[in-house]
Amino acid sequence: MxxxxxxxxxxxxxxxxxxxxxxxxxxxxxxxxxxxxxxxxxxxxxxxxxxxxxxxxxxxxxxxxxxxxxxxxxxxxxxxxxxxxxxxxxxxxxxxxxxxxxxxxxxxxxxxxxxxxxxxxxxxxxKAPRLVEKGGLDRWLVHVNPIDREILILRFVAELEFQEIADIMHMGLSATKMRYKRSLDKMREKFSAKTET
CATH class of the missing domain: 1.10.1740.10 (RNA polymerase sigma factor, region 2, helix turn helix motif)
Structure with a gap:
C-alpha cells in the first residue's frame, strides 16, 4: 500500500x-x-x-x-x-x-x-560605545578588526560551528579558526592589561 x-x-x-x-x-x-x-x-x-x-x-x-x-x-x-x-x-x-x-x-x-x-x-x-558599556562580549569586540568581530559574533551569539562560519564568510576552515584564536588572544591581552591597571 x-x-x-x-x-x-x-x-x-x-x-x-x-x-x-x-x-x-x-x-x-x-x-x-x-x-x-x-x-x-x-x-x-x-x-x-x-x-x-x-x-x-x-x-x-x-x-x-x-x-x-x-x-x-x-x-x-x-x-x-x-x-x-x-x-x-x-x-x-x-x-x-x-x-x-x-x-x-x-x-x-x-x-x-x-x-x-x-x-x-x-x-x-x-551609539556603539553605549551598547558596549553594557559589558560582556560587547565591551571587547571594539578591540578587534571587523572580520574578526564577525567571526566572534557568529561563534558566540549565533552559536555556529567553525565550518558554518567559514561557509558564510567565504573563508577556509583553518583560516577561520586561526583568526578566531588570534582575536580571542588579543581580547585576553587587552583584558589582562586593563585588570592590571
Missing amino acids: TRTHRPASSRYDPRKLSDEELVQRAHEELFHITRAYEELMHRYQRTIYNVCARYLGNERDADDVTQEVMLKVLYGLKNFEGKSKFKTWLFSITYNECITQYRKERRKRRLVDALSLDPVEEASDE
Missing part, C-alpha cells in the same frame, strides 16, 4: 518539529499558511537581533535589519534547497544584510561630514 502525500493543511504542533521539518512544511504551505515560518522566526528572531545589534552597534539599525532578514527568509524559503543547514542559510542572510546596512550607514556618515553637518548629532559612532 503506497503512502499518500499528507496535505499541507493537516494539523501539527510546529514546536515539536525540527528546523528541517519546519522548512519542509514551509515549502508546502507558504504563502497560504505561515505557521512553520512563524515558528522558525520565533526560534531565531532574538539571536538574529543580537547578531545585528553587535555588528551594527545600535538598536534602531538592528531592528530594521532583523525585519529585513525575516522578510528575505519568508520570500526565500520556497527556493531554499537545503544544501546547507537552515541555521547556516539564515545567518548567511543576516551577515549579508548587516554588511549592506553597515556600508549604507558609512556612506551616509561620509556624506554628512562632507556637507559639514554636525557630525556628533547626525552621524557619529556614539
Whole structure:
C-alpha cells in the first residue's frame, strides 16, 4: 500500500518539529499558511537581533535589519534547497544584510561630514560605545578588526560551528579558526592589561 502525500493543511504542533521539518512544511504551505515560518522566526528572531545589534552597534539599525532578514527568509524559503543547514542559510542572510546596512550607514556618515553637518548629532559612532558599556562580549569586540568581530559574533551569539562560519564568510576552515584564536588572544591581552591597571 503506497503512502499518500499528507496535505499541507493537516494539523501539527510546529514546536515539536525540527528546523528541517519546519522548512519542509514551509515549502508546502507558504504563502497560504505561515505557521512553520512563524515558528522558525520565533526560534531565531532574538539571536538574529543580537547578531545585528553587535555588528551594527545600535538598536534602531538592528531592528530594521532583523525585519529585513525575516522578510528575505519568508520570500526565500520556497527556493531554499537545503544544501546547507537552515541555521547556516539564515545567518548567511543576516551577515549579508548587516554588511549592506553597515556600508549604507558609512556612506551616509561620509556624506554628512562632507556637507559639514554636525557630525556628533547626525552621524557619529556614539551609539556603539553605549551598547558596549553594557559589558560582556560587547565591551571587547571594539578591540578587534571587523572580520574578526564577525567571526566572534557568529561563534558566540549565533552559536555556529567553525565550518558554518567559514561557509558564510567565504573563508577556509583553518583560516577561520586561526583568526578566531588570534582575536580571542588579543581580547585576553587587552583584558589582562586593563585588570592590571
